[in-house]
Amino acid sequence: MIRFQHLSKHYGDKVALADLSLTIPSGEIFGFLGHNGAGKSTTLKSLVSVIAPTSGTISVDDLDLAGNRLAVKRKIGYVPDSPDLFLELTAGDYWDLLASAYEVDPTARAQRQDELVRLFNMQDSISTPMADFSHGMRQKAIIIGALLPDPDVWILDEPMTGLDPQAAYDLKLLMRRHADEGKTVVFSTHVLATAQELCDELAILKSGKLIYNGRVDQLLATMPDENLESIYLKLAGRPENDEVWRELEGADQHE
């Protein structure tokens, strides 16, 4: 279980995140939604200690992050929002680095790496520098690295971006399996069909503020004739009387 209490992040005058309080249960897939710049990555980066929040607290499985940074990090596998990391390393060297940082048992690591590499069809790419990978291959290499230590808590920032349909399908199955084992899966996405299909619970951020937190089925039940995309746009989208929107509608009618 993850708990954010009164979490805020300011960059100078810019409020990236404002007073976020939220509990993420284990055993479920939890999704963060929100427009570009809404604060999703800021929340996830605070959770994995990539950035320090301006105020507020985070705990993971009742361990306070600020007082137990290393112990909490060890529980977490993190896929950042950009896969353009460690490009000078081969995929295999990158996985070595993570396995040693997490002190993964070598036998377990070999077996898990083999499974993940075969699942994501990366057998022929282990000795290739990640600089030579396509965007999707880099994303696969980062996902394999994050899951290699078999962490309890998965924090995945837009993990499907750039993945081919097979890899995206397989990752969704892995996420569901991990949650069904009672563990924690948190991800962010802009693909609302994926969120509707995958998430048990959602948080929607808008301009750094939490505007919805609850179960997806409950949200869908509030507007039975609508899908998550149209409900999300009602909650987080531009107002109906927005000028740009009216111009677009007007342009549509002239076509």
Ligand SMILES: Nc1ncnc2c1ncn2[C@@H]1O[C@H](COP(=O)(O)OP(=O)(O)OP(=O)(O)O)[C@@H](O)[C@H]1O
């Ligand atoms: N290093 C930084 N310096 C200044 N402002 C930042 C920095 N990082 C993020 N921000 C600002 O914080 C806000 C939230 O950014 P964040 O990356 O959390 O958004 P996001 O919801 O993940 O967006 P996206 O969907 O585009 O990835 C944005 O206004 C962004 O400009």
